[in-house]
Amino acid sequence: MWSSSVKTGSELSISGITAKQLAKDFGTPTFFIDEADFRARALAWNDALKEAFGDKAGTVYYASKAFSCTEVARWIKDLGIGIDVSTGGEMAVALAGGIDPKKIEVHGNNKSIAEIEKAISVGVETIVIDSMYEIDRVATAAAKAGKVQRVLLRLTPGIEAHTHESIATAHEDVKFGFSIASGAAWVAITAVHKQSSLELRGFHAHIGSQIFGFESFEILAERFVTFLAKYRDEFKKELPELDLGGGYGIAYLESDVTVVPRDAMQALANAVKKHCAAFNLEVPTVSIEPGRAIVGPTMFTLYEVGTVKDVTLENGTHRRYISVDGGMSDNIRPSLYGAEYTTILANRTSSAAHTSSRLVGKHCETGDIIIREIDLPEDIVPGDLLAVPATGAYGRSMASNYNHVPRPSVVAVKDGKARVIVRRESIEDLLALDI
Amino acid sequence: MWSSSVKTGSELSISGITAKQLAKDFGTPTFFIDEADFRARALAWNDALKEAFGDKAGTVYYASKAFSCTEVARWIKDLGIGIDVSTGGEMAVALAGGIDPKKIEVHGNNKSIAEIEKAISVGVETIVIDSMYEIDRVATAAAKAGKVQRVLLRLTPGIEAHTHESIATAHEDVKFGFSIASGAAWVAITAVHKQSSLELRGFHAHIGSQIFGFESFEILAERFVTFLAKYRDEFKKELPELDLGGGYGIAYLESDVTVVPRDAMQALANAVKKHCAAFNLEVPTVSIEPGRAIVGPTMFTLYEVGTVKDVTLENGTHRRYISVDGGMSDNIRPSLYGAEYTTILANRTSSAAHTSSRLVGKHCETGDIIIREIDLPEDIVPGDLLAVPATGAYGRSMASNYNHVPRPSVVAVKDGKARVIVRRESIEDLLALDI
Numbered sequence: 028m029w030s031s032s033v034k035t036g037s038e039l040s041i042s043g044i045t046a047k048q049l050a051k052d053f054g055t056p057t058f059f060i061d062e063a064d065f066r067a068r069a070l071a072w073n074d075a076l077k078e079a080f081g082d083k084a085g086t087v088y089y090a091s092k093a094f095s096c097t098e099v100a101r102w103i104k105d106l107g108i109g110i111d112v113s114t115g116g117e118m119a120v121a122l123a124g125g126i127d128p129k130k131i132e133v134h135g136n137n138k139s140i141a142e143i144e145k146a147i148s149v150g151v152e153t154i155v156i157d158s159m160y161e162i163d164r165v166a167t168a169a170a171k172a173g174k175v176q177r178v179l180l181r182l183t184p185g186i187e188a189h190t191h192e193s194i195a196t197a198h199e200d201v202k203f204g205f206s207i208a209s210g211a212a213w214v215a216i217t218a219v220h221k222q223s224s225l226e227l228r229g230f231h232a233h234i235g236s237q238i239f240g241f242e243s244f245e246i247l248a249e250r251f252v253t254f255l256a257k258y259r260d261e262f263k264k265e266l267p268e269l270d271l272g273g274g275y276g277i278a279y280l281e282s283d284v285t286v287v288p289r290d291a292m293q294a295l296a297n298a299v300k301k302h303c304a305a306f307n308l309e310v311p312t313v314s315i316e317p318g319r320a321i322v323g324p325t326m327f328t329l330y331e332v333g334t335v336k337d338v339t340l341e342n343g344t345h346r347r348y349i350s351v352d353g354g355m356s357d358n359i360r361p362s363l364y365g366a367e368y369t370t371i372l373a374n375r376t377s378s379a380a381h382t383s384s385r386l387v388g389k390h391c392e393t394g395d396i397i398i399r400e401i402d403l404p405e406d407i408v409p410g411d412l413l414a415v416p417a418t419g420a421y422g423r424s425m426a427s428n429y430n431h432v433p434r435p436s437v438v439a440v441k442d443g444k445a446r447v448i449v450r451r452e453s454i455e456d457l458l459a460l461d462i
Numbered sequence: 463m464w465s466s467s468v469k470t471g472s473e474l475s476i477s478g479i480t481a482k483q484l485a486k487d488f489g490t491p492t493f494f495i496d497e498a499d500f501r502a503r504a505l506a507w508n509d510a511l512k513e514a515f516g517d518k519a520g521t522v523y524y525a526s527k528a529f530s531c532t533e534v535a536r537w538i539k540d541l542g543i544g545i546d547v548s549t550g551g552e553m554a555v556a557l558a559g560g561i562d563p564k565k566i567e568v569h570g571n572n573k574s575i576a577e578i579e580k581a582i583s584v585g586v587e588t589i590v591i592d593s594m595y596e597i598d599r600v601a602t603a604a605a606k607a608g609k610v611q612r613v614l615l616r617l618t619p620g621i622e623a624h625t626h627e628s629i630a631t632a633h634e635d636v637k638f639g640f641s642i643a644s645g646a647a648w649v650a651i652t653a654v655h656k657q658s659s660l661e662l663r664g665f666h667a668h669i670g671s672q673i674f675g676f677e678s679f680e681i682l683a684e685r686f687v688t689f690l691a692k693y694r695d696e697f698k699k700e701l702p703e704l705d706l707g708g709g710y711g712i713a714y715l716e717s718d719v720t721v722v723p724r725d726a727m728q729a730l731a732n733a734v735k736k737h738c739a740a741f742n743l744e745v746p747t748v749s750i751e752p753g754r755a756i757v758g759p760t761m762f763t764l765y766e767v768g769t770v771k772d773v774t775l776e777n778g779t780h781r782r783y784i785s786v787d788g789g790m791s792d793n794i795r796p797s798l799y800g801a802e803y804t805t806i807l808a809n810r811t812s813s814a815a816h817t818s819s820r821l822v823g824k825h826c827e828t829g830d831i832i833i834r835e836i837d838l839p840e841d842i843v844p845g846d847l848l849a850v851p852a853t854g855a856y857g858r859s860m861a862s863n864y865n866h867v868p869r870p871s872v873v874a875v876k877d878g879k880a881r882v883i884v885r886r887e888s889i890e891d892l893l894a895l896d897i
Contacts, residue, residue, distance in 0.1 A: 097896035113826035116866025137768035137785035137824035333572035334593040350572035389572035391548035427862040431551025461532035
């Protein structure tokens with residue numbers, strides 16, 4: 028839930044810097060990212076993949092949609108892992124960070140022709156093709172550039188993975204990919220084979236988010252290996268790659284568990300190897316795409332309390348509304364997905380009794396709620412600092428300027444030093460697009 | 463649903479300019495705003511307020527959170543109506559547009575001290591106070607500036623207004639305002655009276671969104687007038703102002719009705735006057751805050767189709783996924799609120815049969831859905847243009863850069879001419895905050 032350099036015993040600190048000092052130096056609200064923790068988590072997935080798959084380990088592609096900026100792209104480059112991008116904007120960030128295009132995988136259900144041409148011109152390793160139209164578009168762009176582009180086909184394997192359960196179905200009602208069950212995948216393969224500017228390397232799937240059990244991934248492995256065998260039987264050759272996506276769960280609350288990379292990769296490798304053996308197939312190289320599982324726990328958001336208000340509920344009890352200086356513009360997940368977070372008093376200790384509270388933002392909207400229900404010390408007052416952990420994924424990346432609220436800065440902390448890696452928007456920034 | 467200058471008969475056009483021409487000149491996705499329609503709607507509310515309340519008509523404050531930019535603020539200035547702002551950012555836009563601070567009303571449940579001081583220093587007409595802390599903060603800032611600040615108190619009158627029904631309760635479980643039922647409102651009044659730098663002008667409430675019936679507003683009028691009478695009985699003087707907020711509904715679908723300003727204001731005036739007569743109170747000046755009801759129907763979003771894909775559902779039927787070049791980053795309302803929209807083929811006519819379709823965006827997320835279920839011509843292909851009406855409110859204003867997708871431009875159309883009023887973000891803009 029908290030990153031490794033955070034201490035929450037009394038006053039919250041990260042890499043030895045207290046919350047009070049951070050607020051003084053950088054203002055609030057601010058996202059603080061624990062650089063060492065980010066690097067450690069990225070490497071843990073990389074090590075786990077290598078340990079489990081050996082020479083069949085593919086690439087750990089960091090799913091940059093969770094959070095990316097130029098400095099994080101530099102870290103990815105430095106770590107030597109890959110990055111997956113799903114738009115031209117995400118690709119621009121990866122390239123700005125100096126990532127070798129050979130480490131970039133390109134996603135997206137509706138890539139523009141400009142995005143495809145740009146990806147091919149810079150020489151990305153792999154494009155994951157998502158529709159019949161895209162087979163033609165990528166083939167045409169590659170031919171125009173005089174290249175043979177490596178591609179994967181995104182398949183929908185018919186698995187609905189949820190946090191605590193999975194449903195294996197024959198069909199998937201989603202916009203992504205080619206269905207195995209309907210035969211669409213087979214049609215796509217045939218179409219790719221006809222294009223001399225495309226090299227089909229294998230298949231990709233992404234089965235969900237915040238998945239804790241390994242069962243869905245084991246079913247995915249079985250379905251994909253079965254499909255690889257079918258391909259081998261039909262075309263008398265084997266495809267060398269699978270990308271089994273991301274979706275590994277992280278802890279948002281104290282009571283949440285978190286996925287251990289080594290366990291996840293071991294389970295995946297066991298399943299892939301077992302089914303390959305059964306079909307007498309060579310084990311393909313396997314890549315994965317953790318995003319949230321790397322960046323999620325590495326950040327917390329620091330807010331300052333602005334007001335505290337008690338409201339009498341229908342049943343006669345009270346609810347305390349604690350308003351902070353951010354809200355749904357920097358964390359839309361509670362209102363968008365009903366996502367749950369926790370928070371702690373960050374600038375001091377309190378031995379006060381706890382009272383039923385709701386953490387809300389400063390937006391002009393009733394639904395601007397960060398935490399719907401939490402017990403917090405009843406002596407919290409304006410000026411106190413509250414830290415919300417695990418806001419690294421889909422926090423800043425989905426941030427808006429709703430109510431013309433400037434988006435917060437992102438500050439990286441490492442070895443007792445803190446520095447801005449994404450600066451806070453100013454009022455001038457808010458007006459910059461206006462004519 | 464569509465603004466007045468839009469024609470949808472064959473090819474869609476606005477003020478005589480075809481969708482094809484707009485896409486060619488401005489790209490997609492783009493928000494097109496019908497300037498004449500915006501002005502007409504704003505004036506319709508202003509006229510209706512004046513007609514219904516006569517010399518007791520207060521101000522129509524445009525709720526800028528729905529959508530604001532410098533050019534729209536210029537229109538507001540030009541129309542002579544007011545604007546309500548709920549943050550320093552929204553105030554900056556209003557001032558950039560040249561709006562007289564005497565036409566600005568300041569909202570917000572958690573205004574920062576900097577925001578309060580700025581509002582007082584520029585000389586805003588009214589600050590709507592939302593908490594006990596704020597009474598002190600506004601009083602202190604006003605005293606420091608040597609001014610007496612006009613204030614309203616935001617009250618929670620215990621009305622839950624919904625689209626088609628209202629619930630009148632004793633309590634409200636919201637972050638905003640002072641509860642009448644709990645006595646909090648009374649405590650706040652007493653506190654304001656003690657501050658010589660504050661002039662209490664009256665009360666404010668905002669009871670909900672997308673409200674079609676007038677009943678909730680009539681209940682609000684009754685509760686507020688009753689409270690004004692209680693105030694008069696206690697303090698032997700009358701308060702001169704009420705601001706009864708916004709929340710008037712608009713049509714998103716063909717089948718939706720829309721609120722007629724004259725009807726709404728007549729119903730409100732009748733209720734206010736009736737209850738004032740019963741209490742022998744002078745009728746206060748009444749202000750309102752339409753946001754969505756002005757800007758909502760004035761804009762449509764123009765998208766280009768990128769891919770079309772048929773998916774087989776569990777029951778054997780098909781769903782067509784039509785992907786466009788925008789999505790949840792420019793319209794979060796379908797995923798955030800389950801909001802419903804419609805769309806039409808904008809660049810040509812089609813006599814093809816209709817097929818069950820889902821309109822989705824280009825984001826790397828399954829929930830990136832603009833319209834969940836709609837029958838559309840089965841001959842729609844990539845390159846076609848789709849127009850989604852009524853995206854003026856909470857579309858561009860809640861837009862994000864999720865997946866590093868640049869936010870669309872806003873183009874104003876009037877008298878056969880189109881011009882950019884908010885420019886499209888570039889890749890450089892996306893990287894501008896990165897260090």
